[in-house]
Amino acid sequence: MTIAPSFLRQRLSFARFSLVLAAVAFAGTSGCTRRPGTDGAKDYLVYVGTNVASEQENTIFLYRLSPATGALTRVSAQRGGANPTYLAMPAGRRFLYAVSETQTFRGAAGGGVSAFAVDPRTGALTALNQQPSAGASPCYVSLDRTGKAALVANYSAGNVSLLPVAADGQLAAPSATAQHTGSGPHPNQTSPHAHCFIPDPANAYAFAVDLGTDQVVGYRLNPAAGQLTRQAEPAFVARPGAGPRHLVFHPNGKRAYLINELNSTVTALAYDAAAGRFRELQTVSTLPAGYAGPNSCADIHVAPNGLFLYASNRGHNSIAVFAIDSGSGVLLPVQDVDTQGQTPRNFSLDPSGQVLLVANQNSNNLVSFRVDPQSGQLTPTGQTAEVPAPMFVQVVEDFTR
Structure with a gap:
């Protein structure tokens, strides 16, 4: 289903929306934005994490992505540990970190986190070290903005941990762990x-x-000391049974967006940076009207230009596209597009926002889409790649050329 931009403007009395589109169109013709297919367009590298359980098999894959065509070319495949379902690469692109989403690690209960050095000539990975994640089924890893701390969410354990990162990229054992408590009304919310x-x-x-608890929990962050200090109250409480999954900030830092797995919605939030708290602006469905089949949401991203938001539906197997009102931060439904595969666990936009790449976990494929810079709408490029159980895609500029 596609909603035309003209309808959006009428529906929302959205004068700013037309101004935004005009500004984007001007940028696209002023020489400030490199368009696909023009001379000088550079390829991107794509690191793919998978749900391959064997330590002896290739589990992290590297592809080259053409922004001109959306074509994916495999560069390499290598062992990355068991179930490296989520990856993180700091801005310097010297290192890569991967969780091992397992119930046991080195014979003990819990999962693990692996550090890799990145070869600047080829993009290939060399294992540096591994550490326990301090909880079972780690499903998310990010780096703080200094690159000194890896932040890990342990799904089954219902806790989070901070692992210090050394200058050489190696991980230290967790220096801080915080256990969540509570439950929710949904059958999948019996524990954190x-x-x-x-x-x-x-x-x-x-x-x-x-x-599991319908909460966003805030911590004071001290990466230099490797410390987390929990706030007395939740930073945000979602609607009962919503099942919040991922949070993403808008480029302006004043807004954030929360995707809710269990009730298939996205919540727009105002962010109070001083207090470290969020306030709900709006909650909207990620599904088209009339759809009554099974669905759970997964991933969420804001376009680099801050004009559009994308969210993935597993079950409906689609990407929901929204325009973002530059003044209020509220969302306007634009499109929902079939991902041409099953269970879009994760997706990513290239750094320029020209191409969106979807990892369809249960159909073992990556699919690329062209992004319209004026409407945010997605069009399949016709380019796909086969990957076993892809769970995560990290798209970075090709630093090897």
């Missing part, structure tokens, strides 16, 4: 389930999204 752990734009707070 930490599903996301990210720093805020100022690196003052870290926020843990807990699917």
